[in-house]
Amino acid sequence: MGLGVFARRFIESRSYFGPYGGDKRNTHLIEEASDYSWQVPDKSGNIMYYIDGGEPNKSNWLRFVNCPNTVSQENLISFVYHGDIFYLAIRNITVGEELLVYYGHNYAKKLGVDTTQFR
Numbered sequence: 001m002g003l004g005v006f007a008r009r010f011i012e013s014r015s016y017f018g019p020y021g022g023d024k025r026n027t028h029l030i031e032e033a034s035d036y037s038w039q040v041p042d043k044s045g046n047i048m049y050y051i052d053g054g055e056p057n058k059s060n061w062l063r064f065v066n067c068p069n070t071v072s073q074e075n076l077i078s079f080v081y082h083g084d085i086f087y088l089a090i091r092n093i094t095v096g097e098e099l100l101v102y103y104g105h106n107y108a109k110k111l112g113v114d115t116t117q118f119r
């Protein structure tokens with residue numbers, strides 16, 4: 001699991017964080033090459049490009065947020081706004097709790113997460 005992000009202060013539901021830092025790339029090969037990339041879809045769901053936070057100096061702390069193993073652990077969801085990725089708190093998060101955002105079925109499966117419980 002490596003490093004993760006833990007709340008140092010109370011985070012109110014609907015707080016949001018971002019944008020996720022990284023290079024915008026057009027190749028799907030980045031999904032294989034980087035553990036830190038997000039797909040950015042257009043309004044029809046077609047992938048426009050990827051944001052790759054693989055290089056720490058071009059990214060930010062959002063790259064360290066892990067994926068939950070169970071739905072009850074999930075406390076952030078990702079969303080696209082003006083072509084960037086943001087994370088939204090879907091409930092109050094208490095001090096010391098790990099911030100966890102679901103990565104999507106494909107990536108989560110690779111990590112051994114039981115994806116059937118996630119929408």
Ligand SMILES: C[S@@+](CC[C@H](N)C(=O)[O-])C[C@H]1O[C@@H](n2cnc3c(N)ncnc32)[C@H](O)[C@@H]1O
Pocket residue numbers: 001002003004035036063064065066067068069111113
């Ligand atoms: C975006 S990074 C998250 C930060 C990472 N833990 C680190 O130390 O840089 C994604 C990587 O974190 C690890 N990871 C995140 N969520 C995980 C989970 N639920 N189970 C196992 N590994 C996980 C995997 O190695 C994955 O490729």
